[in-house]
Amino acid sequence: MGLPAGHASTLPDNPSAEGPAPARRSHPHSLAEAARRARTGAPAGERTLPVSPALADLLPDGLRRGSTVGVAGPGARSLALTLIAEATATGSWAAVVGDPDLGLAAAAEVGVALARLAVVDLSGPTASRQWGAVVSALVGGLDLVLVAPRRQVRAADARRLAARARERGSVVIRIGDAPWPDRPDLELALGGATWEGPEDGYGRLRCRRAEVVATGRGRNARERRVLLLLPDARGVPSLP
Template identity: 40%
Template sequence: MVISIPTAAAAADEIRALRERMHRMTDGVPRMPLDTHPALSGVVQLRTGGAYEVDSAALALALMAGPSRAGAWCAVVGVPDLGAEAAAEVGVELGRTVLVPEPGDLWLEATAALVDVAQVVVVRPPGRVAEHLAEKLGARLRKRGAVLVACGPWPRAEVRLSATESRWTGVGRGEGALRARRLVVEARRGAAPARRTSLWFPALDAPLRRAEPTTEATPARLAPVREAG
């Protein structure tokens, strides 16, 4: 009689598969995938009931764009500097977007209420979020089949997205104008290896698109500069 002993790699793969199944099924409610902007395809997949953390409003807009273009209602809480024009250009349907720019101390109540009516809710907390509050809101997300995108730290975020290596092009030796920005988006999910992709955001020919995986040429006569601030 031969007993098969799984290798460490096989055991790790099985554990990852089980964790994925648990992520997709929480509180007995199936976790459905939402549309993702093509530029972020393969880097992050939004699923109903999940909370996602981003380090900028720009990345929040990129995550909103896919579901919004597919017909979902979205909401933005506590982001007074959100650019409506930039949101529309990247694909967010403003006619199906609720804006609460300055909720004050009622940001959590406003967020919870909007989870009941919008499928994607973006929020910028005014400070540190207690873990028990995040878990309570998480239960509401799972029940309503909604997604939370937090601009800033969020306890137990499913995926954390950050933008690095930002380079603007368009300014030469004191002349010209900022026209395009290339950056690297990194997505971290728990202890798994980070997923990375290069984006033009904005690009010369589109508000947002994937950069070539190799050394894509910088547009003619455009010199890269460091992003201000």
């Protein structure tokens, strides 16, 4: 696999060895703060990708580079779009592999920069055999890779993918209920959701009031819940 030269990653590989996130990992509030951070090792922006304000309570540090996120069940696509919105708006690229149904209008409303979103079509005859190579190539060059496999992912593929994401500092987001051999670092799901707006023919869909549950491994092991409008009446995920 020919990788572009000069892009060795200096990311921490083992999340559990780092301990809990120090407070300085949040966004800088002043220039002096930003400068101080720049002097003390890698800036926060290099180890995490920013997330939209609605997810600030769930992911106070943002999306840790090199990690794997799983979103499943109803609302999986909305959650995935919410996760990538802020990062794409600040210059990261994202690719969607194997989900031709992803709503682009919704992505634009959520705040995803469509200029930096690529959709990879896996419907070709040989595509399913090359799934591993395709996703691996994307992980090498893009910060965010959304994968929606149609069937069981092989353990070797999953392991290679996770290792490569860690090495390159990309985030792999698994969409949907396809079985994976391992658990992702972070799992997001809707724990109950109600749509507001329509009433027996009157009105229209306005917003979904949903509880988002985050669980995971390592530092994400403690379950966190937050109530969100996913999306609100403008199509944007926000706090109620």
